[in-house]
Amino acid sequence: MADEDELRILLQRVARRIRSNRADGTMSDAKLGVLFRVEHEAASPGSLAERERVTPPSMNRTLNTLEQAGLVKRAPDPDDARKVVVSITAAGRELIAETRRLRTAWFSHRLAELTAEERAAFDTLVPVLRRWAEL
Amino acid sequence: MADEDELRILLQRVARRIRSNRADGTMSDAKLGVLFRVEHEAASPGSLAERERVTPPSMNRTLNTLEQAGLVKRAPDPDDARKVVVSITAAGRELIAETRRLRTAWFSHRLAELTAEERAAFDTLVPVLRRWAEL
DNA sequence: TATTGTTATACTCTATAACTATA
DNA sequence: TATAGTTATAGAGTATAACAATA
Numbered sequence: 145m146a147d148e149d150e151l152r153i154l155l156q157r158v159a160r161r162i163r164s165n166r167a168d169g170t171m172s173d174a175k176l177g178v179l180f181r182v183e184h185e186a187a188s189p190g191s192l193a194e195r196e197r198v199t200p201p202s203m204n205r206t207l208n209t210l211e212q213a214g215l216v217k218r219a220p221d222p223d224d225a226r227k228v229v230v231s232i233t234a235a236g237r238e239l240i241a242e243t244r245r246l247r248t249a250w251f252s253h254r255l256a257e258l259t260a261e262e263r264a265a266f267d268t269l270v271p272v273l274r275r276w277a278e279l
Numbered sequence: 280m281a282d283e284d285e286l287r288i289l290l291q292r293v294a295r296r297i298r299s300n301r302a303d304g305t306m307s308d309a310k311l312g313v314l315f316r317v318e319h320e321a322a323s324p325g326s327l328a329e330r331e332r333v334t335p336p337s338m339n340r341t342l343n344t345l346e347q348a349g350l351v352k353r354a355p356d357p358d359d360a361r362k363v364v365v366s367i368t369a370a371g372r373e374l375i376a377e378t379r380r381l382r383t384a385w386f387s388h389r390l391a392e393l394t395a396e397e398r399a400a401f402d403t404l405v406p407v408l409r410r411w412a413e414l
Numbered sequence: 415t416a417t418t419g420t421t422a423t424a425c426t427c428t429a430t431a432a433c434t435a436t437a
Numbered sequence: 438t439a440t441a442g443t444t445a446t447a448g449a450g451t452a453t454a455a456c457a458a459t460a
Contacts, residue, residue: 155290163291265400266400268396324420
């Protein structure tokens with residue numbers, strides 16, 4: 145069995161290494177996280193706060209910054225006037241695409257260096273990681 | 280082949296999940312990072328700033344907080360009066376031990392749920408992750 | 415002069431408490 | 438009354454610029 149401590153620490157360091165590839169050095173994890181969330185589906189400020197595990201006021205501030213930068217936009221919910229719908233803009237999509245391109249480039253190069261056995265090992269672990277990420 | 284994007288994103292989410300296990304909710308990553316650094320070997324503020332990739336003033340502020348909390352101590356360098364040596368205290372060691380224990384507990388439970396094949400896959404990937412972490 | 419550490423100041427992200435509008 | 442969003446205010450971490458002490 146591999147050393148548990150080492151495996152755990154390695155996962156954190158590799159994740160940090162991946163995260164260091166950013167399209168724009170001024171984009172924080174907080175902002176990028178929200179941008180990635182609303183990329184596929186518009187969401188309310190409250191649900192974004194919950195999924196990013198921050199408080200509603202904190203999320204509100206992040207949304208203000210993203211909105212001022214033209215990366216997301218707010219719109220009133222047609223069914224419930226209390227609610228707001230946050231969606232991504234074209235500029236937001238472009239920034240995400242660039243960030244993803246850089247991260248993918250680095251990661252693709254790393255994957256390309258692997259043996260067939262190592263690639264297979266990753267395939268085996270994807271369902272495991274998927275479960276853990278949801279906990 | 281597994282989806283490269285998903286694998287990359289999952290690694291980040293799992294790392295984040297692991298990181299959320301802290302002995303003391305008030306200990307930030309910044310402070311814990313320094314504490315882990317000086318656990319094995321005393322170091323200067325400047326070298327700590329470099330290895331943690333923050334500026335010297337930022338590191339200085341972190342060290343002030345850790346010192347006030349009694350987790351590290353500063354001492355003059357005997358050879359060069361300009362330099363300072365930062366070392367961990369007994370209280371600092373205790374806090375690290377507790378943090379490590381909690382992280383290990385969560386991760387151990389996750390590993391215990393795996394099949395033999397999944398465990399073997401992790402063993403295969405440890406050398407790979409070790410290489411990536413150093414890049 | 416160059417190096418090491420620190421102080422001064424400001425900006426971002428986070429939080430708790432309080433307020434507004436709507437259901 | 439309860440819910441969704443926001444505003445007010447404060448604490449922690451980070452940065453750049455400037456300063457002090459020593460080599």
